[in-house]
Amino acid sequence: MTSFKLTDELLARIAQLIENQKDSALVSLLEEVHYADVAEIANELKVDEATYLIKLLDSDKTSDVLTELDEDVREAILSNLSTKEIAEELEELDTDDAADIIAELPDEIVQEVISEIEDKEHAKDIVDLLRYDEDSAGGLMAKELVKVKENWNVLTCVKEMRSQAENVTRVHSIYVVDDEEKLIGRLSLKDLLTTSTTSPIRDVYIPKVDSVNVNEDPEEVAKIMSKYDLEAIPVVDEIGRLVGRITIDDIVDVIKEEADKDYQLAAGISQDVEADDSVWELTRARLPWLILGLFGGLGAAAIMGGFEEMISKHAILFFFTPLIAAMAGNVGVQSSAIIVQGLANDDLKGSVGNRLIKEMLLALLNGLILAAILLLFTWFWKGDFLTALAISISLIAVIIVAGFIGTFTPLFLDKRGIDPAIATGPFITTSNDIFGILIYFWIAKLVLGI
Amino acid sequence: MTSFKLTDELLARIAQLIENQKDSALVSLLEEVHYADVAEIANELKVDEATYLIKLLDSDKTSDVLTELDEDVREAILSNLSTKEIAEELEELDTDDAADIIAELPDEIVQEVISEIEDKEHAKDIVDLLRYDEDSAGGLMAKELVKVKENWNVLTCVKEMRSQAENVTRVHSIYVVDDEEKLIGRLSLKDLLTTSTTSPIRDVYIPKVDSVNVNEDPEEVAKIMSKYDLEAIPVVDEIGRLVGRITIDDIVDVIKEEADKDYQLAAGISQDVEADDSVWELTRARLPWLILGLFGGLGAAAIMGGFEEMISKHAILFFFTPLIAAMAGNVGVQSSAIIVQGLANDDLKGSVGNRLIKEMLLALLNGLILAAILLLFTWFWKGDFLTALAISISLIAVIIVAGFIGTFTPLFLDKRGIDPAIATGPFITTSNDIFGILIYFWIAKLVLGI
Numbered sequence: 001m002t003s004f005k006l007t008d009e010l011l012a013r014i015a016q017l018i019e020n021q022k023d024s025a026l027v028s029l030l031e032e033v034h035y036a037d038v039a040e041i042a043n044e045l046k047v048d049e050a051t052y053l054i055k056l057l058d059s060d061k062t063s064d065v066l067t068e069l070d071e072d073v074r075e076a077i078l079s080n081l082s083t084k085e086i087a088e089e090l091e092e093l094d095t096d097d098a099a100d101i102i103a104e105l106p107d108e109i110v111q112e113v114i115s116e117i118e119d120k121e122h123a124k125d126i127v128d129l130l131r132y133d134e135d136s137a138g139g140l141m142a143k144e145l146v147k148v149k150e151n152w153n154v155l156t157c158v159k160e161m162r163s164q165a166e167n168v169t170r171v172h173s174i175y176v177v178d179d180e181e182k183l184i185g186r187l188s189l190k191d192l193l194t195t196s197t198t199s200p201i202r203d204v205y206i207p208k209v210d211s212v213n214v215n216e217d218p219e220e221v222a223k224i225m226s227k228y229d230l231e232a233i234p235v236v237d238e239i240g241r242l243v244g245r246i247t248i249d250d251i252v253d254v255i256k257e258e259a260d261k262d263y264q265l266a267a268g269i270s271q272d273v274e275a276d277d278s279v280w281e282l283t284r285a286r287l288p289w290l291i292l293g294l295f296g297g298l299g300a301a302a303i304m305g306g307f308e309e310m311i312s313k314h315a316i317l318f319f320f321t322p323l324i325a326a327m328a329g330n331v332g333v334q335s336s337a338i339i340v341q342g343l344a345n346d347d348l349k350g351s352v353g354n355r356l357i358k359e360m361l362l363a364l365l366n367g368l369i370l371a372a373i374l375l376l377f378t379w380f381w382k383g384d385f386l387t388a389l390a391i392s393i394s395l396i397a398v399i400i401v402a403g404f405i406g407t408f409t410p411l412f413l414d415k416r417g418i419d420p421a422i423a424t425g426p427f428i429t430t431s432n433d434i435f436g437i438l439i440y441f442w443i444a445k446l447v448l449g450i
Numbered sequence: 451m452t453s454f455k456l457t458d459e460l461l462a463r464i465a466q467l468i469e470n471q472k473d474s475a476l477v478s479l480l481e482e483v484h485y486a487d488v489a490e491i492a493n494e495l496k497v498d499e500a501t502y503l504i505k506l507l508d509s510d511k512t513s514d515v516l517t518e519l520d521e522d523v524r525e526a527i528l529s530n531l532s533t534k535e536i537a538e539e540l541e542e543l544d545t546d547d548a549a550d551i552i553a554e555l556p557d558e559i560v561q562e563v564i565s566e567i568e569d570k571e572h573a574k575d576i577v578d579l580l581r582y583d584e585d586s587a588g589g590l591m592a593k594e595l596v597k598v599k600e601n602w603n604v605l606t607c608v609k610e611m612r613s614q615a616e617n618v619t620r621v622h623s624i625y626v627v628d629d630e631e632k633l634i635g636r637l638s639l640k641d642l643l644t645t646s647t648t649s650p651i652r653d654v655y656i657p658k659v660d661s662v663n664v665n666e667d668p669e670e671v672a673k674i675m676s677k678y679d680l681e682a683i684p685v686v687d688e689i690g691r692l693v694g695r696i697t698i699d700d701i702v703d704v705i706k707e708e709a710d711k712d713y714q715l716a717a718g719i720s721q722d723v724e725a726d727d728s729v730w731e732l733t734r735a736r737l738p739w740l741i742l743g744l745f746g747g748l749g750a751a752a753i754m755g756g757f758e759e760m761i762s763k764h765a766i767l768f769f770f771t772p773l774i775a776a777m778a779g780n781v782g783v784q785s786s787a788i789i790v791q792g793l794a795n796d797d798l799k800g801s802v803g804n805r806l807i808k809e810m811l812l813a814l815l816n817g818l819i820l821a822a823i824l825l826l827f828t829w830f831w832k833g834d835f836l837t838a839l840a841i842s843i844s845l846i847a848v849i850i851v852a853g854f855i856g857t858f859t860p861l862f863l864d865k866r867g868i869d870p871a872i873a874t875g876p877f878i879t880t881s882n883d884i885f886g887i888l889i890y891f892w893i894a895k896l897v898l899g900i
Contacts, residue, residue, distance in 0.1 A: 032658070036677045044799065170681065208482070226706065227486045229699040231620065231681055248698050249679040255702065256676065259709035260791055266716055267787030267874075268780055275792035276799060279812050286784050287816055293780045294820050297773025298827055304769040311768070315761050318768040319754040323747025325772045326883055329779070330718055330743045330876050334736050337717030341710055342725035349494065349726060362729050366737055370744050377748055424717075426780050429879075433776055 004037040011044055018049045023056055035061055039068030047073070051080040063092035066101065070274075075104060083109055087116035090126065094169065096142035096250065098122075099129035129244070137221050138214040140254070141235045141244030144168045147175040150184060150202050157201055172232040175242055176205045183234055183242040185209050211236045214243055218254045223346065225251050261421070262344070266337065268293070268426035289426040296430030300325065300437045307441045316382055317444050320391050321437055327370065327395060328402040328436030329429035335359055335406030336424045343414050344421075352411050356404060363403030367396035390447035394440040401439060402432045454487045461494055468499045473506055485511055489518035497523070501530040513542035516551065520724075525554060533559055537566035540576065544619065546592035546700065548572075549579035579694070587671050588664040590704070591685045591694030594618045597625040600634060600652050607651055622682040625692055626655045633684055633692040635659050661686045664693055668704045673796065675701050711871070712794070716787065718743070718876035739876040746880030750775065750887045757891045766832055767894050770841050771887055777820065777845060778852040778886030779879035785809055785856030786874045793864050794871075802861050806854060813853030817846035840897035844890040851889060852882045 017026045030038055030053075038057075042050040042065060054062045054077055066074055066089055078086060078101070086105070090098040090113070102110055117123040125143040132138025146164045148157045165171050176185040185205040211234045212221050225233055225248060235244040261272065268289030273282055300321075310317060339355075342348040348355070371392040378388035406428055410420030467476045480488055480503075488507075492500040492515060504512045504527055516524055516539055528536060528551070536555070540548040540563065552560055567573040575593040582588025596614045598607045615621050623636040635655040661684045662671050675683055675698060685694040711722065718739030723732055750771075760767060789805075792798040798805070821842040828838035856878055860870035 034678055036679075226699075226702050228484055229486075231698060248681060248702070249676075252676050252698070252702060252705065255705055255709075256795075259705075259713070260795070263709070263713055263716065263787060263791060266713065267783045269784055269787065273788065274795075274797050275788050275805070276797060279808065279815060282788075282812055283815055286781075286812075287819065289784075290777065290780055290816060290820060291823070293776050294773070294823060297770070297776050298824075300772040300776075301766075301769040302831075304772075305766070308765060308769075311761060311765050315758060315768075316751075316755070318761070318765075318771075319751040319758075320747070321768075322750040322754075322771050322775045322883055322887060323744070325775065326743050326747050326750075326779075326879065327740065329776075329879065330740055331736075333717045333875070334719055334739075337713060337719065338723065338725050338732075341713060345706075345710070345724075347724050347726060355725070358729065362732055362736075365729060365733055366740060369737065370740060373741070373744060374748075381752075425783070429776065429779065433772055437772060 004033065004040075006037070006040050006044065011041065014041060014053075015045060015049055018045070018052050026053070026056060030057065035064035036068050038062075038065045042077075043070050043073050047076040047080070051077050054081070055085065059088045060092045063089040063097075067093065067097045071104070074101075078105065083112045084116050086113050087118075090117055091119060091122065094142045094144050095122070095125045095129055096140065096244075098126045099139075102126065102130060103134065132214065135218060136214065137212045137216040137218065137235050137246060138244070140218055140221065140250055141214075141246045143244055145175060145234070145242075145245040146171050147177050147242060148187070148201060150176050150178055150205065152201055154200060154204075170232070170247060172247075173209075173234075175209070175234050175245075176201065177242050181241040183209060183211055183236050183240060186234075209234065211242075212246070213238070219258055219344075221246060222251045222254045222258070226255070258344075262340065262424075265419075265421045266333075266340075266424040293426050293430050296433055299434050303434070303437050303441070307445075310441075310445070314387065314444070314448065316384075316387055317391070317441070320378075321440065323374075324391075324394060324398055324436050324440045325433040328398045328432035331363065331366070331399050331402040332406035332428040332432040333424065335363075335403045336410050336428050339407055339410045340420050340424055343410065352408075352415075355411070356407055359403045359407040360400055363400040364396070367399035370399065371395045386448060390444045391440075393447060394443040397443055398436045398439050401435055405432060405435065454484065454490075456487070456490050456494065461491065464491060464503075465495060465499055468495070468502050476503070476506060480507065485514035486518050488512075488515045492527075493520050493523050497526040497530070501527050504531070505535070509538045510542045513539040513547075517543065517547045521554070524551075528555065533562045534566050536563050537568075541567055541569060541572065544592045544594050545572070545575045545579055546590065546694075548576045549589075552576065552580060553584065582664065585668060586664065587662045587666040587668065587685050587696060588694070590668055590671065590700055591664075591696045593694055595625060595684070595692075595695040596621055597627050597692060598637070598651060600626050600628055600655065602651055604650060604654075620682070620697060622697075623659075623684075625659070625684050625695075626651065627692050631691040633659060633661055633686050633690060636684075659684065661692075662696070663688070669708055669794075671696060672701045672704045672708070676705070708794075712790065712874075715869075715871045716783075716790075716874040743876050743880050746883055749884050753884070753887050753891070757895070760891070760895070764837065764894070764898065766834075766837055767841070767891070770828075771890065773824075774841075774844060774848055774886050774890045775883040778848045778882040781813065781816070781849050781852040782856035782878040782882040783874065785813075785853045786860050786878050789857055789860045790870050790874055793860065802858075802865075805861070806857055809853045809857040810850055813850040814846070817849035820849065821845045836898060840894045841890075843897060844893040847893055848886045848889050851885055855882060855885065 014026070014029070038061070042053060045053070050073065054065065090101065093101070102113065105113060114123055114127060129143065144167055146161055146168055148160055161174060173186040173188050175183060176187060178184050185207040186209045187205045210224070210228060210230060212224060214235050214237050221233065231248045233246050234242055235246060237243045269285050270288050271285045273285040304318065304321065374395055375388050375392040378391055379385055382388065409423040409428065413423055414420040464476070464479070488511070492503060495503070500523065504515065519527070540551065543551070552563065555563060564573055564577060579593065594617055596611055596618055598610055611624060623638050625633060626635040626637060628634050635657040636659045637655050660674070660678060660680060662674060664685050664687050671683065681698045683696050684692055685696060687693045719735050720738050721735045723735040754768065754771065824845055825838050825842040828841055829835050832838065859873040859878065863873055864870040
């Protein structure tokens with residue numbers, strides 16, 4: 001049943017209907033289509049075609065469509081709507097989505113748009129949310145929730161819930177607050193369904209309720225909700241008052257964005273880009289780390305130039321520099337990936353010192369195995385045992401140092417409050433290349449007695 | 451309120467209490483502790499201590515604790531329980547979690563454990579679930595759900611729901627089926643709360659309901675639930691009969707595991723390991739790709755050896771091989787990461803051909819900028835313009851080829867049904883190293899007329 005597929009034919013047909021302004025045909029075609037799918041369609045249309053669609057369809061559908069659009073498409077469409085039209089969309093949205101959209105609008109029109117929102121309570125809630133840092137629980141939460149006071153009787157409760165629940169898309173728990181709006185417990189819908197409703201709230205509610213502080217880091221919220229299998233979590237301010245609620249669908253988005261960001265960092269892409277972004281945007285995101293890599297390579301070249309006198313008698317050493325650099329890079333990337341993931345999943349136990357020792361042992365073991373393979377091949381290929389030995393010993397040393405750097409750097413950054421995911425990818429490979437080549441030639445010099 | 455922190459003191463205290471068999475102290479200490487936190491504690495205890503705890507606490511708590519344990523800890527604890535004790539735990543679990551645990555048990559005892567489950571309906575449901583492929587919607591789903599028949603009157607409905615909902619931890623929607631158990635619609639709890647209950651089901655339910663097929667890929671299910679902001683999705687078999695339900699908490703786990711797996715693949719780690727695994731397990735996961743990298747390096751060394759005659763007059767070329775190899779690797783990793791992410795998020799539109807052309811343009815642009823920087827530095831450093839030019843032109847060519855390989859390979863794998871995430875990390879860097887060095891010397895030879 002969930003089988004919406006955006007085919008080229010469908011897209012062409014919709015574009016055609018828009019061009020010929022066949023409004024009723026469009027409305028009936030898209031009537032049963034989920035807003036996320038309408039957003040997919042709008043992402044593919046030209047901006048003016050998408051704007052036409054947004055203006056044509058009802059606000060209660062198009063508002064959700066707007067939240068699902070790619071950011072640049074949304075920006076383009078909003079710039080084609082009047083402040084009144086934008087306000088109408090915001091009217092239909094949950095406060096968290098409305099706040100997100102307002103945050104994207106140009107400053108000059110924000111005041112006007114807000115003033116055009118007819119539901120003043122709704123406007124007030126949105127404005128409250130705008131105060132919070134985007135990158136916090138407050139920035140994620142919505143004001144829509146169902147709450148009851150502990151000193152109410154059940155009849156008042158049920159009536160209250162019926163009217164509050166009108167605006168709340170998903171009711172998971174009904175939150176219980178005291179007279180000062182402080183969160184003190186919860187009631188589940190299931191309880192209501194399966195318990196007789198003649199008891200006073202005070203006797204029925206569960207006084208234990210998980211919550212997060214309004215200043216909490218979104219990744220922390222995601223960890224908590226994932227760990228305790230929660231679908232929604234209330235948000236409280238510094239005094240403990242219930243100020244909002246975060247639902248699992250927003251957290252799923254946080255988890256995916258975080259994973260995408262870490263993955264891109266590990267590949268040396270410095271900002272959030274997609275495959276379909278323009279060549280210019282992609283260049284801006286990719287070039288910085290490439291330039292870093294370039295300078296790393298220049299550094300390596302300079303180091304090798306410093307050992308130039310070895311070339312005539314020991315040319316073979318230079319043939320193995322890519323191998324040494326590559327192994328240093330690979331080991332470093334592996335080590336840092338495991339640490340970064342461990343930090344993200346809160347899986348790391350034990351002291352940093354122990355971890356480094358473990359990594360060195362691991363590197364030693366792997367290094368010995370790899371060096372043995374290398375020794376055999378090199379000796380076989382060139383026949384000079386001492387040189388093969390020099391290269392193999394260097395490999396072990398390089399691997400140990402690379403493993404150390406790869407393990408230590410993200411831990412170090414994390415302790416300093418810097419995102420450890422930066423210490424992956426090109427950062428690690430470039431620094432390990434330089435260290436690796438330095439160590440390599442130094443050891444080769446030692447072993448070969450030059 | 452959600453501030454459980456596993457301190458060393460707490461852990462030591464619990465271990466102490468276990469050693470002295472202070473049962474009532476342990477029970478009261480852990481009474482209010484969430485099962486996910488108890489699991490965190492158990493992960494840190496010695497196996498016999500953890501087993502003691504599991505046997506001591508009530509099954510309705512320890513069953514959930516078991517599902518949250520690290521896999522190897524769970525395996526160790528289960529091996530210390532009798533089949534009757536295991537069956538008692540399974541009795542308390544939702545069918546999907548019970549099936550997962552049975553799947554982990556040694557084959558010899560599965561039959562016995564199942565026979566010891568007292569609730570025969572529960573046992574039947576678990577056995578049904580065991581038939582499905584682990585890596586499918588059927589393998590993810592649970593049998594616990596609330597369903598009503600369309601031809602029931604409302605009174606029967608409400609009574610039925612009250613009794614069914616006893617076993618269901620989270621009720622999102624009540625599913626409506628026809629006489630043949632085929633899924634035809636749903637009712638939301640919110641509707642029940644806000645609508646009068648005197649209407650017949652047939653008039654009240656929503657005939658539109660998203661569902662997935664029992665054979666669907668878990669990543670596809672995750673995409674659907676994330677796209678449509680669903681918290682639970684019913685699962686139907688090939689005939690359309692309602693056979694189970696997948697809840698968002700399981701999907702959150704799927705998303706995180708998938709992200710972790712892709713991240714590790716990109717770092718050249720071949721199986722699911724954590725930072726705290728043994729040195730041996732980590733070696734097994736990391737060594738394969740390292741060996742691949744080693745052979746790649748040997749290949750590069752052999753290629754360079756083939757150009758040995760250039761060394762005396764053009765030693766500088768060999769100083770730049772790590773730079774060329776590193777740039778090839780970096781560009782390749784960036785390109786493949788963007789494609790792999792695009793494939794995972796279903797963000798890729800347009801033909802493969804167009805994408806490759808776009809990547810080449812991007813590579814050309816980036817290559818020109820980087821080559822210009824390189825040219826200036828090299829010329830400045832060594833004063834030989836022609837050599838600097840040769841190296842810079844090679845860099846452009848290498849970057850274009852690396853970008854091509856990095857873009858093409860994951861697309862190619864994906865079209866063949868192979869996980870494109872394999873074409874990241876060491877796979878890309880190693881192959882790009884070899885191609886890069888080959889192209890480099892070949893172009894250098896051309897430009898310098900050797």
